[in-house]
Amino acid sequence: MPEPAIASVHRSILGELVAFARRNTLSAVGGIVGFLIILMALTAPWVAPQDPLKTHFRHMNKEPDAQFWFGTDQVGRDTLSRVIYGARTSLFVAFSAVLLGTTVGSLWGVACGYLGGRFDLASQRVMEILQAFPDLILAMAISVAIGTGLPAVIIAIAITRIPFGGRVIRSVAISVREMSYVEAGRASGASAFRIMRLHVLPQCVAPYLVLATTHLGVAIVIEAALGFLGVGVPPPTPTWGNMLADSITGLVPRWWLVLFPGLAITITVLAFNLLGDGIRDTLDPRLSPGFLRLVTGAGRSAPAAPAAAPGLATARPGASS
Amino acid sequence: MHKYLARRALFALGTIFGVSLIIFVVLRILPGDPLVAILGVEGHAKMTPADRAHIMHDLGLSDPLPVQYVRWLGDIATGRLGKSFFRGDTVAQLILHRGPISAEIALLALFVSWLVGLPVGIVSAVKPNSMSDNVARSLAILFIAIPGFWLGMLIVLALLFWFGYKAPIIIVHFWESPWQNLQIVIGPAIVLGLAQGAYIARMSRSCLLEVIREDYVRTARAKGAQERSVVLGHALPNALLPVITISGVLLGFVLGGSVAVEQAFGVPGLGRSLVTALIERDIIVVQNLVLLYAMIFVLVNFVVDLSYAWLDPRIRYA
Numbered sequence: 333m334p335e336p337a338i339a340s341v342h343r344s345i346l347g348e349l350v351a352f353a354r355r356n357t358l359s360a361v362g363g364i365v366g367f368l369i370i371l372m373a374l375t376a377p378w379v380a381p382q383d384p385l386k387t388h389f390r391h392m393n394k395e396p397d398a399q400f401w402f403g404t405d406q407v408g409r410d411t412l413s414r415v416i417y418g419a420r421t422s423l424f425v426a427f428s429a430v431l432l433g434t435t436v437g438s439l440w441g442v443a444c445g446y447l448g449g450r451f452d453l454a455s456q457r458v459m460e461i462l463q464a465f466p467d468l469i470l471a472m473a474i475s476v477a478i479g480t481g482l483p484a485v486i487i488a489i490a491i492t493r494i495p496f497g498g499r500v501i502r503s504v505a506i507s508v509r510e511m512s513y514v515e516a517g518r519a520s521g522a523s524a525f526r527i528m529r530l531h532v533l534p535q536c537v538a539p540y541l542v543l544a545t546t547h548l549g550v551a552i553v554i555e556a557a558l559g560f561l562g563v564g565v566p567p568p569t570p571t572w573g574n575m576l577a578d579s580i581t582g583l584v585p586r587w588w589l590v591l592f593p594g595l596a597i598t599i600t601v602l603a604f605n606l607l608g609d610g611i612r613d614t615l616d617p618r619l620s621p622g623f624l625r626l627v628t629g630a631g632r633s634a635p636a637a638p639a640a641a642p643g644l645a646t647a648r649p650g651a652s653s
Numbered sequence: 654m655h656k657y658l659a660r661r662a663l664f665a666l667g668t669i670f671g672v673s674l675i676i677f678v679v680l681r682i683l684p685g686d687p688l689v690a691i692l693g694v695e696g697h698a699k700m701t702p703a704d705r706a707h708i709m710h711d712l713g714l715s716d717p718l719p720v721q722y723v724r725w726l727g728d729i730a731t732g733r734l735g736k737s738f739f740r741g742d743t744v745a746q747l748i749l750h751r752g753p754i755s756a757e758i759a760l761l762a763l764f765v766s767w768l769v770g771l772p773v774g775i776v777s778a779v780k781p782n783s784m785s786d787n788v789a790r791s792l793a794i795l796f797i798a799i800p801g802f803w804l805g806m807l808i809v810l811a812l813l814f815w816f817g818y819k820a821p822i823i824i825v826h827f828w829e830s831p832w833q834n835l836q837i838v839i840g841p842a843i844v845l846g847l848a849q850g851a852y853i854a855r856m857s858r859s860c861l862l863e864v865i866r867e868d869y870v871r872t873a874r875a876k877g878a879q880e881r882s883v884v885l886g887h888a889l890p891n892a893l894l895p896v897i898t899i900s901g902v903l904l905g906f907v908l909g910g911s912v913a914v915e916q917a918f919g920v921p922g923l924g925r926s927l928v929t930a931l932i933e934r935d936i937i938v939v940q941n942l943v944l945l946y947a948m949i950f951v952l953v954n955f956v957v958d959l960s961y962a963w964l965d966p967r968i969r970y971a
Contacts, residue, residue: 467909562932594807
C-alpha cells in the first residue's frame with residue numbers, strides 16, 4: 333500500500349482535507365495561509381493596487397498611509413504592490429528549485445539505494461561533498477558562477493537540495509529492496525529499471541512529498557538571502573530579498589521598507605513549515621523517528637546511525653508525548 | 654578506536670579534497686573571463702591581446718587548468734593563498750584580519766543556542782503539553798521561520814531609532830578592546846544563536862521525552878531519586894547525543910547564515926568579504942574563502958563524530 337496512515341475507508345478529497353484539518357489544526361491554518369499567498373502571487377496583476385515598477389516622484393519615502401498602505405520606497409514605488417509581486421518571483425523560484433532539486437535527488441537516491449555497489453558508494457561521496465558546503469554559500473557561489481538571473485538562482489538552490497532528497501529516498505529504497513515482492517519481481521526476471529519504476533518508486537512518493545514541503549521554507553529563505561546579498565534575481569524585479577537589499581541603501585533606513593518584505597517571508601515560511609509538519613505526521617508516521625535528522629542532514633556520517641535506533645528523537649513539533 | 658579515528662580522518666580529508674575540486678571546477682570552467690571582471694568591459698576592450706596575456710600570466714591564470722589546480726593545492730599546503738585582484742591584501746591577511754570576528758560570532762552563536770535551547774527543551778520535556786511547553790514550542794516554530802538576516806535588520810533599525818546605533822566600520826579585535834569587540838559581535842551572535850537554539854530546544858525536548866520513558870529512568874525514580882537528579886543526572890546525558898550531532902550540522906547554518914547576518918549588521922567579518930569578492934568576481938578570494946568555510950564545516954562534523962565515539966562506546970566498538 334503506497335500511502336500508509338490514510339484510512340482504508342474511501343472518503344472524498346474534501347472529506348480527507350477536513351479530517352486532516354481536524355487532526356492538525358495548525359497545519360491546516362498553515363495550508364490555508366500558504367494557499368492564499370500562492371493565490372495572491374498568481375493574481376498579482378489584479379490584486380496589486382499599483383504597478384510595482386512604476387515610480388512616483390511626488391510620493392517618495394512615504395510612510396504608510398491611506399493611499400500607500402505599506403508606504404513607498406526611495407523612488408516612490410508602492411511597497412504593497414512590490415510585496416505582492418515579490419511573492420510571484422520568490423514562490424516561483426522556491427517551488428521550481430525544490431521541485432528540481434528534490435526530484436533529481438530522489439531519482440538519484442532510488443538508483444543508489446536499489447543498485448547499491450560502487451555506483452552507490454561513489455554517489456554517497458559526491459553527496460557528502462555537496463553537503464560539506466554551507467547551503468547559502470554553495471548557492472551563492474553557483475549562482476554567481478552561472479551568471480545571476482532567474483534560472484541561475486533556481487539551479488543554484490536546487491543543487492543545494494539534491495543531497496537531502498538523495499539521502500532520504502536512498503534509505504527508503506534500501507529498505508524496499510529487501511521486501512519479498514521486490515524479490516519476486518527480480519525472480520520473475522524483471523529488469524532493474526522496471527523494478528525501480530514500478531515497485532520502488534511508488535514507495536518513495538510519501539517521503540518525497542514530505543521532503544518537498546519541508547524544503548520549501550528553506551528555499552524561500554535562501555532565495556531571499558541571495559537577493560539581500562545582491563547575488564539573487566537581478567533588480568528591478570521585485571523579490572522580497574531584493575526589497576530588503578534596497579531598503580538599506582538609503583541614508584536613513586525606513587522601517588516600513590524593512591518590516592513588510594521580511595514579514596512576508598516569515599509568514600510564508602511559517603505557513604509552509606506548519607503545513608509540512610502536518611503532512612509529515614499524516615503521510616509518514618513510520619518515517620518520523622530520525623527522519624528530521626535525515627532531512628536536516630544530521631547524522632550524515634556513519635557513526636550517527638546508532639542514534640537512529642528505534643524511535644529516538646522525533647523532533648516534530650506535533651509529538652505530544 | 655584508533656582505527657575508527659583514522660578512518661574518519663581519511664573520510665574528512667577525502668571530502669575536503671572533493672570540495673576543493675568542485676570549487677575549482679565551478680569557478681574556472683564555467684563561462685566568464687576573469688579579465689573582464691577585473692578591468693570592466695571597456696577596460697578589457699582597450700587592452701592589446703599581448704597585455705591581456707601578460708596580466709593573465711601574472712595572475713597565474715594562463716597555465717593549463719590541471720596545473721593551476723595542483724598549484725592551488727600546493728599553495729593551500731604552504732599557506733600562501735594568493736592575492737585579491739582588486740586590493741593589495743593577500744587572502745591570508747584577509748583571513749587573519751577578519752576571520753577572528755566571524756569565528757567569534759560563530760562560537761558565541763553556538764554558546765547562545767545551547768544556553769537558550771537546552772533549558773527550554775528540558776522545561777518543555779518535563780511537562781509536555783503544559784502551558785510553558787506550548788509557548789516554548791510555538792516560539793521555536795517562529796524562530797525557525799524568521800530569517801536571521803531580517804531579524805538582524807530589525808534589531809539594527811530599532812537600535813538606530815532609539816540609541817543612534819552606528820554600524821561598526823573598523824575591526825576591533827578582542828585582544829585590543831574586549832568591550833568594543835563584544836559590541837560588534839554580540840548582535841549577529843544572538844540572532845544566529847536564537848534560530849539554532851530553536852532547533853536545539855526541539856531536538857532536546859523530543860530526545861528527552863524518549864529517554865524519560867525508558868526503564869532505567871523508572872528505576873531511578875523507584876529508588877527514590879529526586880526528580881531533578883532523575884532528569885538532569887540520569888535522562889539528560891543519554892538524550893544529549895543527537896542534540897550534539899544536530900549542533901554540528903547547525904554550524905553549517907551558522908556559517909552560511911552568518912554571511913547574510915554580517916551584512917545585515919554591517920559587521921566587517923569574513924562573510925562580507927566573501928560577498929564582496931563574489932560580486933566583484935574576485936576568483937582567488939572566492940575559491941579560498943569558500944574552501945575555508947567548507948573545511949571548517951567538515952572539521953566540525955569530524956569533531957562531532959569523534960565526540961560521539963567518545964561519548965557512546967557502542968560506536969567505538971561497532
